[in-house]
Amino acid sequence: MNIHEYQAKEIFREYGVPVPRGEVAFSGPEAKEIAQKLGGDLWVVKAQIHAGGRGKAGGVKLAKSPEEVEKIAEEMLGMTLVTHQTGPEGKKVEKVYIEEGADIQKEYYLGMVLDRSSEMPVMMASTEGGMEIEEVAAKNPEKIIKVAIDPTIGFQGFHGRKLAFGLGLSKEEIRPFIQFAEALYKVYMDKDANLIEINPLIKTGDGKFLALDAKMGFDDNALFRHPDIHEMRDLSEEDPVEHEAEKYGLSYVNLDGNVGCMVNGAGLAMATMDIIKYEGGEPANFLDVGGGASAETVAKGFELILQDENVKSIFVNIFGGIVRCDRIANGILQATKQVEVNVPVVVRLDGTNAEEAAEILKNANIPNIIPATDLADGAKKAVAAAKGELQ
Amino acid sequence: MSILVHKDTKVIVQGFTGKEGTFHSQQCIDYGTKIVGGVTPGKGGQTHLDRPVFNTVKEAVDATGATVSMIFVPPAFTADAVMEAADAGIDLAVIITEGAPVKDMMYAKMYATKKGMKTIGPNCPGIITAEECKIGIMPGFIFKKGPVGLISKSGTLTYEASNQVVKEGLGITTAVGIGGDPIIGLSYKQLLPLFEADPETEAIVMIGEIGGTLEIEAAEFIKQNITKPVVAFIAGQTAPKGKRMGHAGAIISGGQGTAQEKMEALRNAGVHVVESPADIGKTVAHVLGKK
Numbered sequence: 001m002n003i004h005e006y007q008a009k010e011i012f013r014e015y016g017v018p019v020p021r022g023e024v025a026f027s028g029p030e031a032k033e034i035a036q037k038l039g040g041d042l043w044v045v046k047a048q049i050h051a052g053g054r055g056k057a058g059g060v061k062l063a064k065s066p067e068e069v070e071k072i073a074e075e076m077l078g079m080t081l082v083t084h085q086t087g088p089e090g091k092k093v094e095k096v097y098i099e100e101g102a103d104i105q106k107e108y109y110l111g112m113v114l115d116r117s118s119e120m121p122v123m124m125a126s127t128e129g130g131m132e133i134e135e136v137a138a139k140n141p142e143k144i145i146k147v148a149i150d151p152t153i154g155f156q157g158f159h160g161r162k163l164a165f166g167l168g169l170s171k172e173e174i175r176p177f178i179q180f181a182e183a184l185y186k187v188y189m190d191k192d193a194n195l196i197e198i199n200p201l202i203k204t205g206d207g208k209f210l211a212l213d214a215k216m217g218f219d220d221n222a223l224f225r226h227p228d229i230h231e232m233r234d235l236s237e238e239d240p241v242e243h244e245a246e247k248y249g250l251s252y253v254n255l256d257g258n259v260g261c262m263v264n265g266a267g268l269a270m271a272t273m274d275i276i277k278y279e280g281g282e283p284a285n286f287l288d289v290g291g292g293a294s295a296e297t298v299a300k301g302f303e304l305i306l307q308d309e310n311v312k313s314i315f316v317n318i319f320g321g322i323v324r325c326d327r328i329a330n331g332i333l334q335a336t337k338q339v340e341v342n343v344p345v346v347v348r349l350d351g352t353n354a355e356e357a358a359e360i361l362k363n364a365n366i367p368n369i370i371p372a373t374d375l376a377d378g379a380k381k382a383v384a385a386a387k388g389e390l391q
Numbered sequence: 392m393s394i395l396v397h398k399d400t401k402v403i404v405q406g407f408t409g410k411e412g413t414f415h416s417q418q419c420i421d422y423g424t425k426i427v428g429g430v431t432p433g434k435g436g437q438t439h440l441d442r443p444v445f446n447t448v449k450e451a452v453d454a455t456g457a458t459v460s461m462i463f464v465p466p467a468f469t470a471d472a473v474m475e476a477a478d479a480g481i482d483l484a485v486i487i488t489e490g491a492p493v494k495d496m497m498y499a500k501m502y503a504t505k506k507g508m509k510t511i512g513p514n515c516p517g518i519i520t521a522e523e524c525k526i527g528i529m530p531g532f533i534f535k536k537g538p539v540g541l542i543s544k545s546g547t548l549t550y551e552a553s554n555q556v557v558k559e560g561l562g563i564t565t566a567v568g569i570g571g572d573p574i575i576g577l578s579y580k581q582l583l584p585l586f587e588a589d590p591e592t593e594a595i596v597m598i599g600e601i602g603g604t605l606e607i608e609a610a611e612f613i614k615q616n617i618t619k620p621v622v623a624f625i626a627g628q629t630a631p632k633g634k635r636m637g638h639a640g641a642i643i644s645g646g647q648g649t650a651q652e653k654m655e656a657l658r659n660a661g662v663h664v665v666e667s668p669a670d671i672g673k674t675v676a677h678v679l680g681k682k
């Protein structure tokens with residue numbers, strides 16, 4: 001789960017990670033009021049969407065008066081912001097963050113992720129603030145300083161020094177930087193984050209470090225012990241069909257193709273997408289209906305897949321293990337009675353009692369249900385059906 | 392022969408009396424696995440599935456001599472259970488539970504390593520030595536005995552691969568489902584040398600997926616150390632970037648962990664990489680000269 005910049009900054013404040021003062025606004029007048037309350041003579045209006053690259057796309061704007069803050073906020077609210085991270089469809093701006101303008105002397109990058117090979121959190125810093133870390137990693141990997149932090153010893157001075165000296169900080173800057181990094185480590189661990197990005201981290205004219213941007217992601221499996229963070233979830237940032245699937249314990253991801261897929265197990269579901277492509281088609285989705293594949297989950301699966309108007313055929317690919325194929329076959333038949341399925345459905349059932357299952361499907365004699373004998377046969381038939389080349 | 396577990400391996404179950412624990416323990420017993428008891432705190436002294444229940448892993452180990460624990464406890468308590476097993480001197484913990492927090496597993500694995508306990512999973516189907524010992528939730532009958540070792544991140548894809556291998560008239564020595572979480576126990580790199588050393592294993596199938604670098608590390612290792620033929624399939628060639636595909640660890644982040652880069656690394660290590668998941672069995676038969 002990801003959160004907005006303003007929410008991440010709230011958490012940062014709580015942990016003593018320095019951030020500029022600011023508040024979220026939902027309307028122009030509210031934005032103006034916040035600007036007046038913050039005082040000063042320079043403000044920044046920032047579109048709150050779950051994507052970076054807002055600056056270059058017109059989603060971060062400076063204002064010199066509270067009136068200008070109001071004007072910019074009004075323009076930004078309701079607009080669709082397209083950044084290189086949103087995809088071409090962009091994201092609608094529903095809230096803006098009003099923040100005091102900072103005196104930027106230098107921009108850095110500071111981030112944390114789980115390093116899956118050392119199996120520890122790693123903190124990364126770079127002098128290339130404002131640039132995408134992936135880009136720096138590709139072009140100037142030597143400019144990224146990384147320290148893996150063994151959680152059994154926690155954040156130590158030497159971790160901080162390695163980063164600080166690597167960034168070429170001066171003697172006076174080292175202490176405040178290390179304090180900043182240590183507080184950030186605590187946020188990451190305490191909140192079960194799986195990603196923190198501060199891009200840019202800035203040094204101000206008076207030698208302070210401030211998080212000017214803040215991106216945070218969390219381990220979904222740990223949300224049960226962070227109700228405060230769970231509450232920060234913004235459903236308008238998520239694909240409604242993916243969310244609907246989640247409510248039923250299914251895992252769905254929408255793709256661009258026209259062959260719908262319904263599979264049990266995440267690995268087999270990915271493999272099914274791959275084989276559709278291999279056989280000359282394009283998968284319309286990833287869908288894992290779980291081990292059970294009961295009539296209810298299959299029916300829900302059909303509903304989810306058919307919300308995508310591009311879908312021209314559906315490939316149901318189930319490997320029946322402990323749940324027997326004959327039961328799954330009956331479930332599929334029942335599901336087609338609950339949901340109107342108006343495209344060809346290729347069904348491949350393998351595993352326990354596969355022959356009985358084939359018999360059941362054959363005897364049901366439903367014209368748009370096409371049995372397949374194995375994975376390759378199923379994929380070929382589903383691709384042909386989507387192209388209108390079957391029968 | 393086989394790797395890690397065989398017909399005489401003594402197994403206890405943590406989370407023995409729960410719904411999942413009960414169902415799958417019974418399935419394992421029916422398969423022939425020597426389940427010698429279980430642990431459910433507060434139910435010590437009772438009998439479940441004709442086997443003794445203990446309050447602690449230590450008591451269970453002392454009374455039964457078990458060396459392996461199969462773990463079914465809920466996600467919030469999984470790490471605790473793993474660490475208890477390590478503390479009690481268990482050799483191998485097979486963690487079936489799906490949904491354990493990454494941070495918990497990070498600590499649990501560090502402690503297990505310190506205590507010399509191997510782990511498999513979490514979020515995995517378990518391990519099976521064909522026709523001898525099943526420790527997990529996989530449908531046992533798919534795994535007929537034969538010359539192929541199998542290592543896989545995915546459950547149903549393990550069944551699919553085994554089924555294809557069996558349809559070619561071959562079979563499995565041991566199949567290990569290593570799980571699809573960001574932090575897992577034994578992985579390709581630790582399991583490959585075990586299969587290399589197992590006289591009955593003649594070929595190895597490895598099934599990977601997008602996310603992380605385990606398959607890349609495996610490729611390096613294979614190049615240096617493995618002489619037996621390896622057939623690989625990597626799921627997620629068509630997966631979009633930045634999207635989690637079902638498994639917590641199956642995500643291409645920052646452009647890293649794509650199927651393509653893993654396939655290329657494996658090919659460069661001399662592995663027989665199949666593009667279509669339907670070609671796993673055929674390719675194994677081919678490399679073993681059976682076709």
Ligand SMILES: Nc1ncnc2c1ncn2[C@@H]1O[C@H](COP(=O)(O)OP(=O)(O)O)[C@@H](O)[C@H]1O
Pocket residue numbers: 020044046051052053054055056060099100101102103104130199200212213214
């Ligand atoms: N409070 C602020 N004061 C001054 N400049 C800012 C402030 N917030 C952002 N900026 C400027 O806008 C740029 C983009 O903002 P940022 O929050 O990083 O959004 P994004 O990463 O989405 O482009 C920053 O690199 C910085 O130069």
Ligand SMILES: [Mg+2]
Pocket residue numbers: 052053130199200213
């Ligand atoms: Mg930024």
